[in-house]
Amino acid sequence: MRAREWEIAKTRTRWDDRQESDREARTRRRVSEQSKERNVEFEKRAASVDARLEPGREDPRKGLRREELAAVNQQAMRIHQMVKSSVSRAVLSKQIAERMSNGAELVGAATAVIEDQWMRPGGIVPIAKVGDMDRGEVTVEGRIERIWEPSHPAIQSVGLLEDESGRIRFTVWKKSKQPLVREGDRVRFRAAAKNWYEGRCSIALTRWSNIEFPERGEWWK
Known part of the structure; x- marks a missing residue:
């Protein structure tokens, strides 16, 4: 109890405990300055990749x-x-x-x-454009139109994902430890691996992928 009282007393002690103390105001100013400094530094790093983002460049x-x-x-x-x-x-x-x-x-x-x-990494790609993307992983979003019975014990689920541009077949492997999906769910598949079979592009959810449910929201709501 004495240690706790000492801790409380020390926490309350201020070197500028005058009635007209401006400690809070100075703290706010410093935080604001640091935020501006971080933003400028970020813009400089971005400009090293894209000159159009250079700070001070005319709008x-x-x-x-x-x-x-x-x-x-x-x-x-x-x-x-x-x-x-x-x-x-x-x-x-x-x-x-x-x-x-x-x-x-x-x-x-x-x-x-x-x-x-x-x-951009993590940018949501229309399903119709997945096959045209020059990378092995994509992020797509849509509604699960159909679920089939898996043909192999290593497969957790397989089905069709649909958005406004088209449909694509998806496979979720059990080893990926992804949540279960159902027909009608709106999902966002992040870092889904592209596959090709008989000229058609499909995607697979691996252990490096992630499934999000944009419509489910927070459970406490």
Whole structure:
């Protein structure tokens, strides 16, 4: 008990315990400064990969007319909803405007930005485009249209996943230790491995994959 009382007393002790103390204000300012410093450092690292993200670079949207800017922002919102990107709508609109400043039309610029988002690690790829992606793992999202009886004891489940663009066959291996899925579930398969059989592309969930259920939400709600 004495040790606990000592701890409480020490915690409450402040070197600037004056009534007009500005400790909290100074702390808030310092946290804000550190946050700005981290953001600048992040932007510098991003600019080393993509020069369009260089801090202080002139915003390409400044050269757009009002109606063009409105159309660009609308496309950025559509892309953000389509690809469920972690990139903000503001950044997407800048990327579209950058391409337009280099001579691209609005539709072509938006299409190029969409493809860039698909190529990002973890970017959600439309099922119809899975076979065209130049990598061995993809992230897809859709609704499970059908589940079949597994033909092998090593298979946990096999079925069809469908989104607005098409369907793809998926296999979940038991060793992957993934949660069970049911027909009608909306799922997001992350890092699903691509396979080819008789000219058709399919995906498989391995131990490095992950299944998410966007519609289930938190259990406490």
